[in-house]
Amino acid sequence: MSELTPITPNSNSTEAINASDEVKAVVESGSKARQLLGMKGAAAGETSVWKIRLQLMKPITWIPLIWGVVCGAASSGNYTWTLENVLKAGLCMLLSGPLMAGYVQITNDYYDREIDAINEPYRPIPSGAIPLPQVITQIWVLLIAGLLIAFALDKWAGNPFPTITSIAIIGSFIGYIYSAPPLKLKQNGWLGSYALGASYITFPWCTGHALFGNLNLTIVILTMFYSLAGLGIAIVNDFKSVEGDRQLGLQSLPVMFGITNAALICVVMIDLFQGLIAAYLVSIHENLYAAILVLLIIPQITFQDMYFLRDPINNDVKYQASAQPFLVLGMLVTGIALGHHAGI
Numbered sequence: 001m002s003e004l005t006p007i008t009p010n011s012n013s014t015e016a017i018n019a020s021d022e023v024k025a026v027v028e029s030g031s032k033a034r035q036l037l038g039m040k041g042a043a044a045g046e047t048s049v050w051k052i053r054l055q056l057m058k059p060i061t062w063i064p065l066i067w068g069v070v071c072g073a074a075s076s077g078n079y080t081w082t083l084e085n086v087l088k089a090g091l092c093m094l095l096s097g098p099l100m101a102g103y104v105q106i107t108n109d110y111y112d113r114e115i116d117a118i119n120e121p122y123r124p125i126p127s128g129a130i131p132l133p134q135v136i137t138q139i140w141v142l143l144i145a146g147l148l149i150a151f152a153l154d155k156w157a158g159n160p161f162p163t164i165t166s167i168a169i170i171g172s173f174i175g176y177i178y179s180a181p182p183l184k185l186k187q188n189g190w191l192g193s194y195a196l197g198a199s200y201i202t203f204p205w206c207t208g209h210a211l212f213g214n215l216n217l218t219i220v221i222l223t224m225f226y227s228l229a230g231l232g233i234a235i236v237n238d239f240k241s242v243e244g245d246r247q248l249g250l251q252s253l254p255v256m257f258g259i260t261n262a263a264l265i266c267v268v269m270i271d272l273f274q275g276l277i278a279a280y281l282v283s284i285h286e287n288l289y290a291a292i293l294v295l296l297i298i299p300q301i302t303f304q305d306m307y308f309l310r311d312p313i314n315n316d317v318k319y320q321a322s323a324q325p326f327l328v329l330g331m332l333v334t335g336i337a338l339g340h341h342a343g344i
């Protein structure tokens with residue numbers, strides 16, 4: 001075709017239609033994936049009950065809990081790459097992710113069904129895609145399976161006290177009161193965010209530690225302290241729903257302090273408490289690990305400045321996706337450093 005050959009409108013519009021079909025297909029497959037992972041912006045209208053059940057368990061939220069188990073295994077100082085240890089760790093990840101996180105997520109959707117009917121009516125429960133009795137059955141199945149596996153892990157680890165079972169009982173109780181009335185911790189900004197941050201760091205970390213070593217008070221306190229950085233992360237999620245929360249009277253931190261102040265509180269919590277953990281590592285002479293942790297905080301501060309502080313409402317997801325990997329790597333670095341002092 002010469003340069004002067006006119007391009008017919010027909011070929012142009014056919015290309016345009018094909019392109020728009022392709023874009024549509026990509027968007028649809030993206031929102032299908034979001035649906036299965038239990039993310040916001042998911043496609044509606046799933047008919048397979050098993051996919052709906054999976055969607056209710058929000059697989060995307062399992063990742064931090066599974067990672068927490070890895071950090072705990074590292075901090076025990078006893079993890080070695082044997083087949084038995086891999087199987088133990090795998091079972092523990094099944095416990096913390098699909099079973100326990102799945103249980104708290106579906107319980108949350110069950111108790112939020114009226115709010116969701118207003119804000120996200122396409123979700124499985126408010127849309128009627130799954131009947132309530134089936135939801136309740138799934139909650140019980142996940143909870144009971146979780147507690148049984150926790151007990152089995154205690155036996156497998158030879159724990160004289162059922163530490164893992166106790167963590168599973170406390171975790172499932174906190175997960176319940178986070179969503180269920182009358183306490184509904186999520187209604188209070190500080191309590192709800194700390195429960196979320198602590199649950200996602202302390203519980204799985206202590207579980208992984210108790211599976212391979214002796215869980216001691218130092219690890220419990222340190223992970224609870226680390227969870228204050230997790231509290232900051234939990235606040236990041238509250239910006240997108242600030243208008244709805246304000247109208248419904250939910251006291252999230254952005255509602256209580258305003259967008260700008262809450263964003264500042266959030267980043268200070270994230271950076272300060274990781275920094276204090278680095279200081280603790282220096283105090284136990286883990287200087288190299290402390291330095292790595294500090295190096296991992298720097299990109300987080302950069303992303304806070306580039307994205308989050310400039311527009312916390314629209315950049316929350318972009319910030320989480322860019323900064324979170326550095327925070328979670330820092331947790332593993334800390335776990336490995338603590339593992340050198342397994343007897344503390």
Ligand SMILES: C/C(=C\COP(=O)(O)OP(=O)(O)O)CCC[C@H](C)CCC[C@H](C)CCCC(C)C
Pocket residue numbers: 065095096100101104105108109112150164167168171172174175178179186195196199200203204207
């Ligand atoms: C339900 C949770 C978050 C969702 O909150 P929200 O309603 O604000 O979000 P949506 O807009 O998506 O509806 C998580 C709550 C976590 C909870 C406080 C406790 C978790 C406990 C652990 C799963 C326990 C793990 C124990 C184990 C490792 C033995």
